[in-house]
Every structure is written in structure tokens, then in C-alpha cells.
Amino acid sequence: MKSRILSILILGLIFSISGFAQSQDKIPEVEALLEKMTLEEKIGQLNLLTPGGGVATGAVVSKNVEDKIKAGKVGGLFGVSGPEKIRIAQEYAVNDTRLGIPLLIGSDVIHGYRTTFPIPLGLSSSWDMDLIQKTASIAAKEATADGINWNFSPMVDIARDPRWGRIAEGAGEDPFLGSAVARAMVKGYQGEDLTNPATMIATVKHFALYGAAEAGRDYNTVDMSRVKMFNEYLPPYKAAIDAGAGSVMSSFNDINGIPATGNKWLLTDLLRDRWGFEGFVVSDYTSLNEMIAHGMGDLQAVSALALNAGLDMDMVGEGFLSTLKKSVEEGKVSEEDITVAARRVLEAKYKLGLFEDPYLYLDENRPESDILTEAHREVARKAAARSFVLLKKEGSILPLKKNAKIGLIGPLANNKNNMLGTWAPTGDPQLSVPILQGLKNVAPNAEITYAKGANITDDAELAEKINVFGPRAEIDKKSPEVLLKEALQTANNAEIIVAVVGEATEMSGEAASRTDITIPESQKKLIRELLKTGKPVVLVLMSGRPLVISEEMEMPLSILQVWHPGVEAGNAVADVLFGDYNPSGKLTATWPRSVGQIPIYYAEKNTGRPEPASGEFEKFKSNYLDSPNSPLLPFGYGLSYTEFEYSDAKASSNTLNENGEITISATVTNTGEFDGEEVVQLYLHDKVRSITPPVKELKGFKKILLKKGESKTVDFKISVEDLKFYNANLEYVFEPGEFEFFIAGSSVHPFTGTFTVEE
Template sequence: MINIVKYFWVLLFVFFGTFSIRAQKTIPQVETLLSQMTLEEKIGQLNLLTPGGGIATGSVVSKNVEDKIKAGKVGGVFGVAGPEKVKQAQDIAIKNSRLKIPLLIGSDIIHGYKTTYPIPLGVSSSWDIALIEKAARLAAKEATADGINWNFSPMVDIARDPRWGRIAEGAGEDPYLGAKIAEAMVKGYQGTDLTQPNTMLACVKHLALYGAPEAGRDYHTVDMGKVKMYNQYLPPYKAAVDAGVATVMTSFNDIDGVPASGNQWLMTHLLREQWGFDGFVVSDYTSVNEMIAHGLGDLQAVSAQAINAGLDMDMVGEGFLTTLKKSVEDGKVTEAQITQACRRILEAKYKLGLFEDPYRYSDAKRPAQDILTKENRSLAKEIATKSFVLLKNHNEVLPLKQTANVALVGPLAHSRNNMLGTWAPTGELKLAVTVLEGLNNNFPNVSISYAKGANITDDPELAKKVNVFGPRVQVSDQSPETLMNEAINLAQASDVVVAVVGEATEMSGEAASRTDISIPESQKKLINALVKTGKPTVLVLMSGRPLTIQEEFDLPVSILQVWHPGVEAGNAIAEVLYGNYNPSGKLTATWPRNIGQIPIYHSAKRTGRPASVTGEFQKFKSNYLDTPNTPLLAFGYGLSYTTFEYSNLTVDKREIKQGEPVEVSVTLKNTGDYDGVEVVQLYLRDVVRSITPPKKQLKGFQKVFLKKGETKKVTITLSPDDLKFYNNNLEFVAEPGIFEVFVGTNSDTQLKTVFDLK
């Protein structure tokens, strides 16, 4: 009887104990460890350091990292890679620290690891969500093979000002597309089981609004109302949280006057209370310390503000490590807050399986099996070809004929250092395939002659700034005139000219804002000289952002935008130039006619004095005196070697009730001479509502392959949430009224139908 009673109480304890743990979302092993930790050891877990050796994103490199790990003063490191080096780092923590807590090993895997694929803005131009998830899966597989278990990606900041260099790292201007891509990347990195050694923690960044700095200048202030925030800038971050992202990184900018790393509304009210995020939040590189320059106090004050606001881990700055104990003693921070931050970090390590096996990411066999394999490079090539956007095809010069003699010119035609793109610190420059090599590899029987033709820029000061991470702009010993004459002579002796021009990789990216986003003058001169030869000319345009190319667009040239395509750059470009792949990319950021139109984006609101629909200038309307309102290239724009025709746009119901979906159908026909892929895009306009609506909003898309002459019915379903918006009370609502539906090849489509929400 006594044994039965005892067994009953044990069962009761287990039941209610388990219930309590689940309710609080605590992990018993973590709670046991926390009970053994001193205050100093808890603070140590909040410290993220880098021993240097990689590409830093700030001027500070941590000191005495090994000694700090031994003392239990480090929760994670970045800038360390390779199974043996990671094992050594874990050995220091496991064999020398008191509590033997394993380390997080972080890195910036922005667009591939060793197998580098195109910059994220380029990848987004594929509009291929399944492929984007697959790309993230590949990156995780390679990075974890090299010992990395935490990725500072995806970067999901909405960007509508191409002067901002980091537009290259995101998915462009649209919150709907950005949210879909954020979700796909989180799933790709994290998989379905984080204890698997080929998955890793994702870190969505940068919370929040980092892509909207005033004047397009990196790290600059952001000023935005909450209605705009919720409707246009926050959706991709929330999508990542809803997808289960394990960690979040704060941004450098302020929000409502409070820097993100010390913003309680952002990290606690929005992120945790509204969105239900239960992972941990890390600062960006020294962003806690930078709150001093923002004007919020000394290091102790800003560190206390950050931990009180909900920040869990301090990247590199060491303000938590050096001041939090004193702040506890001074009553400015409670130990409970530090314990909670430590708990979240330990839970992440537990979810990775590091407590069970600290060396699960140190398998020396994996790099050879999983990194830079033939299959991986093949995927990188596929991603690249699907990211290219055909901007113009003058006289249908493209695809090129293999019988034509080609003059390949331009400073980026054989520049290995500029193929991978910005933020590729883990990529192997020496393995990148140049355009010249790609053409020769894939079409060895084609006559191809090469000349550089011009420097990327002739400005030595600009070159110096761009070359911080290595020689991206190499100024030739030959004079600009000599370079150009060589290219012109080559062009005159050829049948067609392919000029590879644009930006060096580090002319975009972090701390690479530009007030002039046109093609550099040295290359403008080359392009104009080539056109004057009268030879058919194709511009292969490389950049990390939309450029102002009105002058070049007006020339009799064809233009293929290839971004910075990654390790398989030349092979992918060759495939598309010669028609082995029909370009299907679509722009995910609007291209302005000139710098004065910025910011310009497809979902802007209408004014009370709208410009004429014909574009004709009218006084006292919302016009420019010197240029049209319309962009050079609209969001969603992209041509093909074939043509597509849209017709028969219908909705399945003309009237719907709250909570009902709507099926939108359209007939798509391939009317050209090539098989091809079209991205069918659906835009929605809420005609009348309680706050002013955007002109159009992307609310659906579908990639469709059609053989030449083929016709398909394409159906896209609008969910009830697609009709909703955040009103002035920040309530997510769908208001009754007429909705206009537009379906077509880009955001300028005029094919329209309507339905009525009752």
C-alpha cells in the first residue's frame, strides 16, 4: 500500500512538473545548469566575441578570447571555421571552463558558404521560393560541415532606396515577397530538426527598419510611423518569427528615437509579446556600445538599457561582460533579467544538441563530402541563371548565334575578384568562373576575343575605398585611351560585342552607400564608343543594386542584368547569352530614371492631386518638371526570349464574405518562338478604406513554364489575410468594399477585374 501511494505521488509530481515546465517552456537540463551558475558565468554566456581572421563588420576585434572562454566569459564566437579549429574552440570550453558549456559558432553565410550563389537581391529576382529554400539548405549543409552552427542570416530588411548599399543583401522593396523569402530561408537553414548536424540556427536581421535610413546612408537614422512600419516594413521579420527562427539580430538605427539594441517596445512588446518569439536576441556588431554615440549615456548605462529592453547577447562590445555585475549591485538590472537572457542562449544550445555532443559539428570527413561538390556547384549555376533579368533585347540580338564572332570587353569580363559579390566572406575567389572562362568552357567552338576596354573606375580615391577587402578595382598600367582603343579595334573586327560592365562587388553592400548610382564614367565612355562602331552590342550588367541607366537604356543595346552571380558566374552567363536557358528573372526593386526619383516603389500611395494617367504634365498636379513620375523599370519587370499573352481574367466569386478566400484565374499563352518561364503576378487595390491605400500591392505570384504556342489557365488563391491591413489602431482588419485585382507580367499591368467584400 505504501508503495502504491508513493508511486501515485511520483506520477502526480511528474505530471504537474511536466505541465509546469511546458507552460513555462523551460528545459529541465537548462534549469539544472542555471542553478549551478554564478552571476558572472551567466553574464559570460551573454558575450559573443570574434578572435579575428574573417571579414569584420566593425573596427573592433576581441582580445584574449581563449582566456575568456576558459573563465566562462564567452557564450559564442564567430570568425572560426573548419572542423579542427571548431573542435579546438569547443575543447577550450569543455575541458577548461568550470561548467563545460559548449560554444555557439557563428558566421555570416549570406549567399552560400564556399559554394557561393548570387547576392540575395539577385536570388530574390528568381521569384522561386522552393529554389530559395533549397539554396539556404545547401548553405547550411556546407557551413555545418565546416563547424558553423549559427548563421547571421536571413537579412530581410525592406529597401526602397538603392543608394543604400545593403539593398544587395535583401529581397528588395516588397513586404509580401520579402515575407515569403524570409520564411523559405529560415526553413532552409533550420530544417525540421535542429539536432541534425547539417542544420543550424538562423538569425533574422536587422530588427527593425534598417533598410530605410534617411538619405540612403548606412547606419543613419530612421523616422517612420507605426502604420507604415506594420504594413510595409515589419512583415518579413514577422514571417521569419512565424517560421520558427531561432534568433533575431537588432539593427543599428533608432526607432522612435530609441536605438534598436536598447528599444524595449521593439524587443519585448512587439517581438515577444505580440509575435510570441521565444528565442534569443543578439545585438549587431558593437551596436550596444554605439548607443553611447547616439547620446544615451556611458557603457554601463547603455548596457543596462539593452538588457532591460530585452537584448540577450552582446556582439563584440563586451559592455555586458564588463558592466552588468555592477548594474546588478547598483539596482539598475536584476539578476532575474540576466538569468532569463542566459536561459534563452542555453536553450538554443540545447536545441542544437550541443550539450549531448559538443563536437557534432566537428566531423573531419564532412568538408570533402559536403563542400563545393559537383552537385553544389550545379545548383549555384541554376540559381544564377534563374536570377538574371533581361532588361532590353534590341533587335532580338539575344540569344547569340554560335556562328558569330564575339568581342568580349569590359572591366568585369575577366575579373575573378568581382564574381562572388558583396558579403561573401566564406567564398573562394580563386574558384570563381569569369565570363571569359564561362564562354570558353561552354562554347569552345565560338570565336571569342577579349579586351578589358576600361577600368571599373578611373577615380583612385573611390578605388581605395572599394578595395578595403582586397583588389576589386584594379587600375591598369595602360592609359584609359589605350584600353579603349584596344576594345574598339576588337569590336570593329567582330560580329557582335558583349560588354560586361557595372559595379565592383564592394561598390555595394555594407558601408557602401552611393549618391551617384549610375555606371562609372570610365565605363560610360567605353559603352558609347562601342555603340558608335555600329556593331550589335549586349551589355551584361553587374551590380548589387538598381542603377540609374536611362542613358544606356536609350542606346541601341541589349541589356542583361546579372547582379553578382557567384562562383558559377561565367558558366551561368554563357548559358543565358546563348539561349541554353531562357531568362525568367523579374526585378524585386524598382529602377529609377534618375537619383531624384528616390525613393520610388510600386506600392506607393496615391495623392489628392494625382498626375495625369497619360503622363502629360499638368500644373498643380503631383509631377516633376524635368522627368516623368514613372520609373525606368517597374517592380516585377523582366523580359524573355519569348513573349506571353494574358487574357480572360476572372474571379470565382464577385461577392465574398469576411474570412472567405478568392480564386483568381487568368489565361496565359506563350506567343513567341521559345519555350519559357513567366512569373504571373497578382496585385490588389483596396479601393476605399479607413486609411489611404497603396496604388497596388503584390498579393500572389506563380512561376509557369510554357512551351512555345502552349496555353495554360493559371489560378492564384487570395487568402482572407491577403485582404487585411493594419489600421490606425494597429488592428489587422479587412474592411468591406470593392477590391480591384490586377494580373500580369509586372506591377504596371492593366488587366483588371473586381470583387466585393461584404
């Protein structure tokens, strides 16, 4: 007994020195269980499988899952839902294994469970953190009602290349806003107590830098300086971890030449030693095995690489299950490191309350009472309306009158299959409200006629790729010419044309990168022909990414960007078109004039030969021959049915010392004819510092409601903590000097004031 106690003490010291130890106290119940476990049983806890037949989130399906559970070779499952089904699997684990260790049950609940909210890029455009947290809380309530206790969300990757399809899953390009969204989602999923059966473990993904994949091509390599990592790409991950996220998922890309799933600097030196993360790390879908294709060795070699790097759980690939025992025998990994990984997985189960009650999440009465309720749908409707961004308004067309004679036209105007958006595997498209039905619901006295007008695309080969998860871009049996003729007949009989166009859901998302991010030509032709009728046109634009709409922005029409709005799509679109809600969304990712400007983002660095202030071309300056440098639509941009005027921007003091704070404020006045909400944004510029600064950085935002004619003063508190950055030595510091600021409704505005930071 004394020798065993001594061994445990020595192991604890080893863990502490190696950086594997957690700062928290060890959980006695977990430690007692680890004492009883064999090496094989510990390895079994590191194995995450999917039985197939449920939600498709990858190309590989696990085999003989039932037998492996009974043999103690499975730590968790995903791709299965429903209390009855999960109870069967949990009973195998609890009743048929030697130690009766319950399973984690995971799922990709990206923007809602059955109640599907707007895609995350759309939700971020609301700039409403309370609302975003509420959507995550509802998602957790619904998913846990179906037996799921672990969520593979939030995705917090910074993305500045709209060719990358997975930009749809995140909060856009900015680390300050992205960090706020990450915190809100973790708090929404996990709540205050993980033993509450309406909460679930959040998984921060994809760690790390996945949004910077070269050429915007999914799964591609990432290469950037650590200064750029720490200042621009890593903050949202850290914000989520600081908010208490229980799990982290490694990304597919490599970093500094080593894939993230086997990258010790990333998973141990940074995540655990520097940031103090105390949860467990799971690989992305077969990303462990995929390190073979990266050129890192055979399955045994990459499995050992991953475990030694700090990976705790292998998703689907079974590299840990099939090779780790051999690697222990050959001295390539230690049993101590396997014990540490198993401890982290077991601690997560303990925190969920599964050791006390393995069936805590399996109340068969909850699905009926907690899933897709009217109250949840109402939040989805509200969230969708607040995510919409008014990109252009032509004359006084909007808001529409509720007795108008409307020609509703477009391939997305009466199409349930494309309302939920990408990565909505737990939602049912057939329960969504299409735009046609929504308009009729909100304006029953309007005269609405409908015509499809065009296919989403006429390219059969492209349509086949888009339709991998079902009909999303169906090519009509009618010819494009007949569809267009029907549309023009509908248009000519209407007073106002509402054209619903854009991307199908699977034109963005995972493995959905595009080199051409314009509206497909089939729909562009429709828009051109509708304008020739001379009728007022409102373009309702759906997409999972920023699009290149330079042609459309020059047209005499209004444009409302609605992303993919979710289960209440039609009702929310109608609420905004008819003025029941005044659009307030603001872009969280820059929209380029052309793909040639990509990557494009507002917080760029200046050059030694910056673009002339006039915007006119000058030789030997940093500009294009064939285009302005400026984006088509900037970060933070979004119009309203009313108008907002900013005045009296000022700082409460001209100086800021290390222990003080200043208040930067401005008065915002609603000078238009409608009540409305405005996202008030604060931007700063550090004029001189030890590493080159961005031209401007978002440092504060508030969403306010102003009645017609009302004014409010909006304040932002700033301390030196808000001015810190990672210097060339990766030290988190502030530096004295002069800062410029402005407060405005978008990132495009001249600086209006200054203050000085003193030593």
C-alpha cells in the same frame, strides 16, 4: 529546499508578468544548469566574441579570447571556421570551465558558404522559393561541415532606396515577396530538426527597419509611422519568426528616438509579447557600444538599457561582460533578467544538440565531402541563370549563336575578384568562373576575343575605398586611352560585342552607399564608343543594386542584368547568352530614372492631386517639372527571349464573404519562338478603407514553364486573410468594400476586374 522551490515559482510568475517568459515549456536540463550558475557565469553566456585572423565582418577584434573562454566569460564565437580550429575552442569551453558549457559558433553566411550563390537581391529576382530554400539548405550543409552552427542570415530588411548599399543583401521593396523569401531561407537553414548536424540556427536581421535609413546612408536614423512599419516594413521579420527562426539580430538604427539595440518596445513589447518570439536576440557588431554615440549614456548605461530592453547577447562590444555585475549591485538591472537572457542562449545550445554532443558539428571528414561539391556548383549555376533579368532586347541579337565571332569587352569580363558579390566572406573569388571562361565552356566553337576596355573607375580615391577587402577596382597600368583603343580593335574584328560592365562587388553592401548610382563614367565612355562601331552590342550589367541607366536604355543595345552571380558566374551568363536557358528573372526593386525620384517603389500611396492619367505635366498636380513620375523599370519587370500574352482574367465570384474564398485566374500563352518561364503576378487595390491604401499591392505570384505556343490557366486563391492590414489602432483587420485586380507580368498594368468583400 522549500524556500528555493518557492523562489523559483515566484521568479516564474515575475517572468510571466514582465513578458520575458516563453510560452514553451522550460527545458529541464537548462533549468538544472541555471541553478548551478553564478552571476558571472550567466553574464559570460551573453558575450559573443571574434578572435580575429579569420573572416573580417567589422572593425573591432576581441582580445584574450582563449583566456576568456577558459574563465567562462564567452557564450559564443564567430569569425572562426574549420573543425580543427573550432574543436580547440570548444575543448576550452567544455574541459577548462567549471560547468563545461559548449560554445555557439556563428558566421555571416549570406548567400552561400564556399559555394557562393547570387547576391540575395539577385536570388529574389528568380521569384523561385523552392530554389531559394535549396540554396539556403546547401549553405547550411557547407557551413556546418566547417563547424558553424549559427548563421547571421537572412537579412529581410525592406529597402526602397537603392543608394543604400545593403539593398544587395535583401529581397527588395515588397513585403509580400520579402515575407515569402524570409520563410524560404529560414526553412532552408534550419530544416526540420536543429539537432541534424547539416542544419543551423537562422538569425533574422536587422531588427528592425534598417532598410529605411534616411538618405540611403548606412547606419543612419529611421523615422516612420507605426502604420507604415506594420504594413510595409515589419511583415518579413514576422514571417521569418513565424517560420521558426531561432535568433534575431538588432539593427544599428534608432526607432522612435531609441536605438534598436536598446529599444524595449521593439525587442520585448513587439517581438516577444505581441509576436511570441521564443528565441534569443543578439546585437549587431558593437551596436550596443555604439548607443553611446547615439547619445544614450556611457557603456554601463547603454548595457543596462539593452538588457532591460530584451537584448540577450552582446556581439563583440563586451559591455555586458564588463558592466552588468556592477549594474546588478547598483540595482540598475536584476539578476533575474540576466538569468532569462542566459536561459535563452542556453536553450539555443540545447536545441542544437550541443549539450548532448559539444562536438556534433566537428566531423573532420565533412569538409571534403560536403563543401563546394559539383552538385552544389550545379545549383549555383542554375540559381544564377534564374536570377538574371533581361532589361532590354534589341532586334534578334539574343540568344547568341554558339559559333558567333564575339568581342568580349569590359572590366568585369575576365575578373574573378568581382563575381561573388558583396558579403561573401566565406567564398573564394579565385574559385569563381569568370565570364570569358564561361563563354568558352558553353560555346567552344565560338571565336571569342577579349579586351578589358576600361577600368571599373578611373577615380583612384574611389578605387581605394572599393578595394578595402582586396583588389576589386584595380586601375590598370595602361592609360584609359590605350585600354579603349584595344577594345575598339577587338570590337572591329568581331561580329557581335558583349560588354560586361557595372559595379565592383564592394561598390554595394555594408558601408557602401552611393549618391551617384549610374554606371561609372569610365565604362559609360566605353559603351558609347563601342556603339559607334555599328556592331550589335549586348550589355551584361553587374551590380548589387538598381542602377540609373536612363542613357543606356535609350541606346540601340540589349541589356542583361546579372547582379553579382556567384561562384558559377561565367557558366550561368553563358547559359543565358547562348540560349541554353531563357531568362526569367523579374525585378524585385524599382529602378529609378534618376536619384531625384528616390525613394521609389510601386506600392505608393495616391495623393489628393495625383499625377494625370496621361502622364503629362499639369500644374498643381503631384508631378516633377523635369521628369515623369514613372520609374525607368518597374517592380516585377523582366523580359524573355519569347513573348507572353495574358487573357481572360476573371474572379470566380463577384463577392467574397468572411469565411469564404474566391479564385482569381488568367490564361497565359507563350506566343513567341522559345520555350520559357514566366512569373505570373496578381495585384489588388482596396478602393476605400479606413487608412489610405496603396495604389496596388502584390498578393500572389507563380512561376510557370510554357512551351512555345502553350497556354496555361493560372489560379490564385484569395480569402479575407489576404486582404487584412493594420489599421490606425494597429489592429489586424479586413474591411468590406470593393477591390480591383489584375494579373500580369509586372506591376504596370491597368486593373481588369473587381470583386466586393461583404461583412
